Amino acid sequence: MNNSNKVTCKKSFLYTGFFIFLIITTGFAVSTTFISCNKNGASNYLELEKNVKNPTTIEEYENAIAAHDDRIQEIIDIESKTGVWYKILGSKYLDKKMYGKALESFKMAIQYYPDNANLYYYVGVCAGYMAKASLDFDANGSNSIQKNYLALAESSYLQAIQFNPSYTRALYAIGVLYVFELNKPQLAISYLNRLLTVESKNLDGMMVLARAYYVTGDNDKAVAMYDSVIKETSDANRKTEAENNKRIVLDQAYNN
Structure with a gap:
């Protein structure tokens, strides 16, 4: 040259x-x-x-x-x-809210910074949104694309937590994913408890953890967690939601 x-x-x-x-x-x-x-x-x-x-x-x-x-x-x-x-x-x-484009960009960024916890978290966020948008457009009865995006979200959040075990956003996100999307609430509990050891008054995390306890049959811990939310929150709507959820848990416990 x-x-x-x-x-x-x-x-x-x-x-x-x-x-x-x-x-x-x-x-x-x-x-x-x-x-x-x-x-x-x-x-x-x-x-x-x-x-x-x-x-x-x-x-x-x-x-x-x-x-x-x-x-x-x-x-x-x-x-x-x-x-x-x-x-x-x-x-x-x-x-x-261009989640597909964002996902591709974050994936490329990981090629340069493969141990950056934030990038994996954002991949998880984008994959979660893409899962919600992955309808069965071909009407062939398959939801494989949605499952693949959810699997990507799960692995991305877990990778972020592996690089940063105290990463509260990723801990909360994997908890939400397990409780509301993947129907694996038992897996959410340890991550949400870890979140609360880092941020003891994370009310969003407390609400999801209470839900996880409830759906896994641990009504006492669910009620205790809702009580904590009721005590700590200054948001009237959140307090009402926690009170209503607590009532549902108690009603079920008494009827069993």
Whole structure:
């Protein structure tokens, strides 16, 4: 590659970054072709060195890296920014309730930041919304697409919790998913209790946990949890809901 090609490639990185910035700030879609100058751009950087086109020994690799340290750092910086741009783009799609587009953007961001708990949480959120929108449009009696999205939501929330065991939003989300979507309330209880050890007055979590206790037959704990909500809440509607739910639990307990 001659010097003019080097300059062209470097400029294209700058133009690409500016182009993506305009896209993100204006809200238009982004093509995945912006990731690099060209598909072989990163892999061919070492070949730019005249004296070490194909390093094979440790010394040759060290020399090549030293010769192109600035370019290597430039690649790292661009890759890092690309992951952030995907996350920002996903957030903008999410704000506009474009859940399918948001899901794809967050999935791409995970390619750059595979241990980021927030990204997995947002994938779970988007997958949950997509599950609700996955009707049987072909009228063939199958709900496999919905099940797949729910499974993705579950695995994403669990992955987020694995990276951050005290991640309250993910703990609450997996609780809701197990209680109201997957009909696995017994699995929700441990996660919701963990949520309440982090945020002892998380009233949303307390309401879902009370529901989980109720549907698994633990009426005493359900009543106790509703009592806690009634005591702690300042919201009249929430208090009424908790009182009504408590009454239902007690009525069932007395009738059995």
